[in-house]
Amino acid sequence: MQFVCRTVLLLFALVCSSAQAQLSIEITGGGANQIPIGVLRFAGEQVLAQSISDIVEADLRRSGRFRMLFAGSVNPLPTEMSQVDFADWKSRNADAMVIGSVVRLADGRFEASFRLLDVPRQTQIGGVAFTLNAQQVRTTAHRIADLVYEKLTGDRGVFSTRIAYVVKQGSRYELQIADADGVGAQTALASREPIISPAWSPDGTRLAYVSFENKKPVVYVHSLVSGQRQAVANFKGSNSAPAWSSDGRRLAVVLSKDGGSQIYLIGADGSNPRRITDSGSIDTEPFFTPDGQSIYFTSDRGGSPQIYRMSLSGGEVTRVTFDGSYNVSPRISNDGKTLVYIARDGGRFQLRSLDLASRQGQALTDGLRDESPSFAPNGKMILYATQVNNRGSLAAVSSDGRVKQRLSVQAADVREPAWGPFFNN
Amino acid sequence: MRKLLALAAAALLVGCADTPKLENSAGVEDRTPTGAAAGEQPGAGSEVRPVAPGEGQQGNPLKDPANILSKRSIFYDYDKYDVKDEYKPLLQAHARYLSQNPSAKTLIQGNADERGSREYNIALGQKRADGVKKMLQLMGVAESQMESVSLGEEKPRCTEATEECYAQNRRSDLLYRGEY
Incomplete structure (x- = not known):
């Protein structure tokens, strides 16, 4: 029984394409x-x-x-x-x-x-x-x-791109990849333990993610070309929150091996972990700026979770969000101009954007439990996880908040979306 | 034709899959001896007693429901990670057990309720587990006998969106070898 429980099912793309989980898209705004x-x-x-x-x-x-x-x-x-x-x-x-x-x-x-x-x-x-x-x-x-x-x-199209997300059905978790229109879903990984935080390498050939198959969070890098995967952060304690550098050579990850959740840089093959935050607080959810010079991250160093920016060369840290007592999950658009994040407002968790130059903020969604935002590579749409009838579902909203889409799978809980990079010609 | 394809694909999928386990939201915890009984108050009562090293021979103290060592869960307030006083006897018992059984190892799993960011909840669960580890260390347990990890909001014991449920999920669990 124990062996069965510990068995992690690896199904690679093309071996078992997922038939039951077709994403359907409904547009709810214009x-x-x-x-x-x-x-x-x-x-x-x-x-x-x-x-x-x-x-x-x-x-x-x-x-x-x-x-x-x-x-x-x-x-x-x-x-x-x-x-x-x-x-x-x-x-x-x-x-x-x-x-x-x-x-x-x-x-x-x-x-x-x-x-x-x-x-x-x-x-x-x-x-x-x-x-x-x-x-x-x-x-x-x-x-x-x-x-x-x-x-x-005048903007580049994203119809040839792909999205990754996690489908939970009963006690089974599947990391799936589909075309941006939700068609052609294929399962890259199936497991009896949770899979979270998928992140595309900049060239679209690899996914980093966190798997709990060893009863704790471990960061893997999974080649979509070969189907091979490798644990790249499996230290004592928890390993999570992978983010790719723009050259695809390094990952920022969160490790607790030295006590507390702190941010480290590692090679994409797991080599040379180097600690880059040093606080007695929670530092997590790193996200590289497109120029690779800084990271945005979530920290509770000020007493409540807020978004900060840190230069990777000098190490100086500046606080970015100030309104409210819970601002998390920072993501930056490819042009480096816009931050989106999740803000708690009352008991609701909603997607907000912030123009980094003008400091102009905007609420993009009015959901109850929105999370895990991911920019389309052209910066015009943001894919995120939401809840509909107590079930996880994916949704997308335009960067101006006007166009809304819902992507759903029949009878399954869908979460943790990640929009892939441009299709390279 | 499409239907046929879907059926064939579904058959293929089933062929690839193991028989799905029944929905059990507490997959990791299902072999812990706490029983996860809803009314159970970990740390309640004054059944703290020394555990003689030979005591495990007739029955495993970790599994004996009459022994405080069978109690493994510490619960927290929302967004908090400090161990409340009521759980100190429980941790003292485990510290004593670990000190007297230097080959024993414990995995401390921190958990969070489902509200908020999954990754932030991993960090929150980690802070809870680290807090338990630190306290056990202060009580004399060697660091090499412990690992603190977080399951974030990913392994809820209770899955309804109620405060009672959330309170069950804001938790650290102590697991011993063979239990995870």
Whole structure:
């Protein structure tokens, strides 16, 4: 029995893809200044098992930054700019439209091409052709959506990125990875003991996380390429809160080996632990600034948990949050300009943002138990854990608080989300 | 077709998985002899008595419900980590046991209720466990006989969102070898 209890189940991606846990996304708010756009069906796309245009349209809609115009009735489908009825789309106040086509190539693969058109100016402002096989339909559609999004908003798209999160079902915990739209969830690790705090390496090939499989928190680094994993912080006491440096070579972790929870830097392979905080208080939840020069962290050195910033060269510490008696879980946007964190207000735990230059703060959510925020790599959305009907669920909110999405899995408790980095071309 | 795929995938998943254990939120604690009885008051009563070294021969004092050594849990107020006076007899008994049994080792697990950040709660649980360890050390226990760790809010004994439940989960547990 003891052996059974101690057995940790390791299921690697591709061996067992998780069938029951499909994330579904529901949008519960809308952004201002949405760009009206029509995404037409791609001519010939029925040769693929899935419609590329449907996926592109769903991606753009989910971002909250577009107003989708009905394009289903257009017939015949244009594949060239000269075939587009611009007058009709102008009368519908379209700012932009996407047209495309799919053809089967002689070698059995496919070519999908699209054009992004500026309707008022009647010009083409983007267009790419992709060669793909039958398994790459979704990937290709996300790439197209990324290009459309970037052209029209000026921000890089995140539709090709992935998210990691933990699903708890009964006494079983699974670390899963899915596309940013929640599709294609795969289990990287399954265990009978808790898994928390997943963190993506900057190149997206590794996840650091905390596993309790040895009856205490131990930090692991898990390669998503090989499925191999390694305990990188397994000292006497507790080991937790991994955060990657921006070059992916080091981790900040919290260790209690020398008494109390203190922050250390270690190599990504667990080498050379070096203590960087030295207080008799709790110091935890380190998070590197994008330039790698400082960390933000949570400490109760002032009597209540607050967020601090420390320079890694000089070591001087400045307090960042002052309002309220419980401000935790700091995360910094990739441009280094915005801090998001969890604040307790009354008995509620909510997501807040702070513009670091202007010190302008904003409440982003009104939940009861929001936690574990994670920025999208373009800084425009924040994924976080919330509770719906006493069950863990994921949600996302735009950085201006206007667009809200809920991601849920049927009959499971979902928590600890982490948004992965940009897909590297 | 999709359904078929899902079924096949589900079958694969089941094939890969062990038989799931029944929901037991206190998986780590399930072999501790405290019994986790709701009404049990650890440290209550005045049953402090010296434990003779040979006493374990007929029955394990750690498992004897009449022995204070079978009581393993220390409870805390919200956001607090100081050991309340009522638990001192319990810790004194364990300090004596550990001193008299130098080969015995204890794992002190600190826990927190579910409110707030998971990582901050690990640190809070650690502070609770460290506090117990420090007190046992002051009572004469060698540091090498103890490890203090935190389970944060991850292994709640009680899973309802009530103050009674939260109070059960703000806890340090003493476990001996073979119990974790």
